Amino acid sequence: MRAPSTADIAAGDVLLSAEGISLAFGGVKALSNVSFDIRKGEIRAIIGPNGAGKTSMLNVINGFYQPDAGTITFKRETRTRMRTHEAAEFGIARTFQNVALFKGMTTLDNLMAGRTLRMRRGVFWQALWFGPALKEAIEHRRRVEEIIDFLEIQHIRKIPVGKLPYGLQKRVDLGRALATEPELLLLDEPMAGMNLEEKEDMSRFIIDIHDQFGTTVALIEHDMGVVMDLSGRVVVLDYGKKIADGTPAEVQRNQAVIDAYLGISH
Amino acid sequence: MGADTTLHVDTFPKLLLINAVRRGDRPAMREKEFGIWNAWTWAQVLDEVRPFSIGLSELGVKRDDKVAIVGANRPRLYWTMCAAQALGAIPVPVYQDSVADEMAYVLAHAGAKVAVVENQEQIDKILSIADRLPSLSHLIYDEERGLRGYDHSRLKSFADVQAMGRAASAKQIALNWEKEIARGKGSDIAVILYTSGTTGSPKGVMLTYESTIVSSRNANAFDNLTENEEVIAYLPMAWVGDHIFSYAQSYVAGFCVNCPESPETVAEDRREIGTTYAFAPPRIYENLLTATMVRMEDAGAVKRGMFHYFIGVARRWGEKILNREPVPLHARLLYALGEILVYGPLKNRYGASRLRVAYTAGEAIGPEIFRFHRSLGVNLKQLYGQTEASVYITAQPDGEIYADTVGKPNIDVEVKVADNGEVLFRSPGVFVGYYKDPEKTAETKTADGWVHTGDAGFVDPKTGHLKIIDRVKDVGRLKNGTLFAPKYIENKLKFYPNIKEAVAFGDKRDFVTVMLNIDLVAVGSWAERNNVVYGSYQELAANSQVCEMLVAHVDEVNRSLAQEGPMAGAQIKRFLILHKELDADDGELTRTMKVRRSFIAERYGPLATALYDGSKELDIATEVTFEDGRKGTISGRVKILDMKAYPAMQAGALEKAA
Numbered sequence: 001m002r003a004p005s006t007a008d009i010a011a012g013d014v015l016l017s018a019e020g021i022s023l024a025f026g027g028v029k030a031l032s033n034v035s036f037d038i039r040k041g042e043i044r045a046i047i048g049p050n051g052a053g054k055t056s057m058l059n060v061i062n063g064f065y066q067p068d069a070g071t072i073t074f075k076r077e078t079r080t081r082m083r084t085h086e087a088a089e090f091g092i093a094r095t096f097q098n099v100a101l102f103k104g105m106t107t108l109d110n111l112m113a114g115r116t117l118r119m120r121r122g123v124f125w126q127a128l129w130f131g132p133a134l135k136e137a138i139e140h141r142r143r144v145e146e147i148i149d150f151l152e153i154q155h156i157r158k159i160p161v162g163k164l165p166y167g168l169q170k171r172v173d174l175g176r177a178l179a180t181e182p183e184l185l186l187l188d189e190p191m192a193g194m195n196l197e198e199k200e201d202m203s204r205f206i207i208d209i210h211d212q213f214g215t216t217v218a219l220i221e222h223d224m225g226v227v228m229d230l231s232g233r234v235v236v237l238d239y240g241k242k243i244a245d246g247t248p249a250e251v252q253r254n255q256a257v258i259d260a261y262l263g264i265s266h
Numbered sequence: 267m268g269a270d271t272t273l274h275v276d277t278f279p280k281l282l283l284i285n286a287v288r289r290g291d292r293p294a295m296r297e298k299e300f301g302i303w304n305a306w307t308w309a310q311v312l313d314e315v316r317p318f319s320i321g322l323s324e325l326g327v328k329r330d331d332k333v334a335i336v337g338a339n340r341p342r343l344y345w346t347m348c349a350a351q352a353l354g355a356i357p358v359p360v361y362q363d364s365v366a367d368e369m370a371y372v373l374a375h376a377g378a379k380v381a382v383v384e385n386q387e388q389i390d391k392i393l394s395i396a397d398r399l400p401s402l403s404h405l406i407y408d409e410e411r412g413l414r415g416y417d418h419s420r421l422k423s424f425a426d427v428q429a430m431g432r433a434a435s436a437k438q439i440a441l442n443w444e445k446e447i448a449r450g451k452g453s454d455i456a457v458i459l460y461t462s463g464t465t466g467s468p469k470g471v472m473l474t475y476e477s478t479i480v481s482s483r484n485a486n487a488f489d490n491l492t493e494n495e496e497v498i499a500y501l502p503m504a505w506v507g508d509h510i511f512s513y514a515q516s517y518v519a520g521f522c523v524n525c526p527e528s529p530e531t532v533a534e535d536r537r538e539i540g541t542t543y544a545f546a547p548p549r550i551y552e553n554l555l556t557a558t559m560v561r562m563e564d565a566g567a568v569k570r571g572m573f574h575y576f577i578g579v580a581r582r583w584g585e586k587i588l589n590r591e592p593v594p595l596h597a598r599l600l601y602a603l604g605e606i607l608v609y610g611p612l613k614n615r616y617g618a619s620r621l622r623v624a625y626t627a628g629e630a631i632g633p634e635i636f637r638f639h640r641s642l643g644v645n646l647k648q649l650y651g652q653t654e655a656s657v658y659i660t661a662q663p664d665g666e667i668y669a670d671t672v673g674k675p676n677i678d679v680e681v682k683v684a685d686n687g688e689v690l691f692r693s694p695g696v697f698v699g700y701y702k703d704p705e706k707t708a709e710t711k712t713a714d715g716w717v718h719t720g721d722a723g724f725v726d727p728k729t730g731h732l733k734i735i736d737r738v739k740d741v742g743r744l745k746n747g748t749l750f751a752p753k754y755i756e757n758k759l760k761f762y763p764n765i766k767e768a769v770a771f772g773d774k775r776d777f778v779t780v781m782l783n784i785d786l787v788a789v790g791s792w793a794e795r796n797n798v799v800y801g802s803y804q805e806l807a808a809n810s811q812v813c814e815m816l817v818a819h820v821d822e823v824n825r826s827l828a829q830e831g832p833m834a835g836a837q838i839k840r841f842l843i844l845h846k847e848l849d850a851d852d853g854e855l856t857r858t859m860k861v862r863r864s865f866i867a868e869r870y871g872p873l874a875t876a877l878y879d880g881s882k883e884l885d886i887a888t889e890v891t892f893e894d895g896r897k898g899t900i901s902g903r904v905k906i907l908d909m910k911a912y913p914a915m916q917a918g919a920l921e922k923a924a
Contacts, residue, residue, distance in 0.1 A: 155534070212414075
């Protein structure tokens, strides 16, 4: 199910690197001179207290914000500016803290919408119900059904997303991101607002996505237990600055991190 | 193509070989995956079973080895049964939701050599107990997901094993596979089914090919099942019902078994398939009724009005029409209109449009629920069965349907009721014995083949049907020797929506008395509608109008008991409404919400005494435990009400009088 990779980046090599990213909103510095990398095939966590700039960082990576300074190198191509749709075409997909789905559409249609980028035929062919677009649609539906099976959401296939409980909406959101067959999957607090059981399920899915499809994952998470279990490397932000980077164990021992979480005065 | 042409065929693998020729192009199995129904014909099933069976043999599976099967209803797991049986090995389906310890017990007790399981969850479970299972040499899984990184020295996928089987095509076993099948005979053990066992360790019930096949053949004949039936397999494979229903009966009649996409999609899948034969415990029918009622409350006024009007029509005439009783023309026309406007669409929702026969079994079904489904034209019937009987003991024949009986003995089944009220049966479906437990076998099965069911029952004099009243060990007697079946009486009471719990007393007493709990939701909503003000459960329970309602209910129960032969003497003489709700936190109910009679009798000692000493009311204080663990007391005055008993109506006596 993985997208055909254009660059021949081997597992363990740097897939994406952020160099000296700075971003300010008016006088507020959201990010200042942050550098870190994401290696192919790893699960990378970005953590930090509220307002540390985690979501801003994701927004910079997938082109939603343009950084004031710094560059993003993805698959060996360096850019200072990238548009969101370009990011998606290059193989970066993300989920959102507050589920971003078409609430009035069914689970199936939301996932099919996620496939739009991969549709080769234009509007003309798509308007006809026969011909090459139909064949393509069938192929896309097959891919979407694989994701539905993978995420165990068969029973909500035909239910409008707005009617679903929050935990399931999160799962559909993940499915929508997966439907684009990303090389890099950005997850913005995938377990926020979930109960323990839902968190365990979601963790299981993230691990399985990583195992099964070889997708590289970068996630923002608050639950330290989840981060410890899932990720190989953790980058810690505080007030827009990177204060630590390393394995979960290293990061947990880091004094700067402990201070940031316990709220030492700055 | 009737069953008669396969009468001589005595094992499932032999039936598969015949079906593959005779019904080669007919669907044998379907499974929904990736949103699409995939079908396998009988010929294709043989093509799947054969290589897997040979592959199993390559792994060392031999005659009389046990092959455990763990998972939800998946085609490959059903094929595993036949693949094992072809080699003379014995499949042992295990409940997939059993915890590791239970599974360890069953797998070790059966001495399973190979386990074929559905997915990673089951693999993990078995690996965690592997050190307790010395005889287990290989694990085979259906779904690969998450298993890539596992050590594959003992682990194989279903497809791998099939590939091994195909690769071995020149070997002895492949060339002699059909001969190996021919060596099987009807008296061999076909399957070992472990009964879940509410008390003690599970027991392995050994059933032969003969008993399962004859039982299936008779059941198919009883309801005229043919190769055109469609059933959906969704109940646990380790349960005898599913084994007979989705495996044995399908192989005998040649009908198609459909595996749902996931446990959550069963309702939708059933609707897409349009099953013709169905089997479900009462709670499923109850859920359908509740869901319908709730959704109708949200419907528009026109639809709601139409629904209630035609449901009224159905209640009045539906069952009579289903039972082919004479019905006036206008009722028939109204019912036909209702069929178009309400019943048809509703049945389509339930996936019951093509349903010819539906069974409920396992426990008592509420008469309201039962009648609701029947009035819509669903041929819902009851049956009584056991693992030890290859399911079928009694069932209701078409046209003889009652909400409170379990029917007449199936074809070839003999039933008798012992002096202590216990039901015994003898049939070709009787089990061989419990695996590795001759002692328990001897306790259950007599030398001349009668099996003790452990259930107490009686043959209803009015209908000639069997009625099950309770477990034998719970049945007592009044001082005058009359049979006293507390659960039977309690169930009758609890079928009234106003009554939540009932506790019946009478063993070694002069007469039967009952303590009741009102249902706060049902009675509360009645109170709201009738402007009855109340502040608490206690206040509502003591309300005189509520008392009157319950007196009417108890009176109806007495009237119905009077018509039931041996139960007539066990009518309720006195009852009271408890001043507090029975609660598991106070130890009055078990965690599975069953009443603990003796504990209640002790805890409410003064009330229990008052029920028998003739007093009219009593003040009582009871300690209660709140949800946060604090303790308090509830005190109040409880009224004790006297009931009148109806004269017993013996069917025989009535006939004589007439």
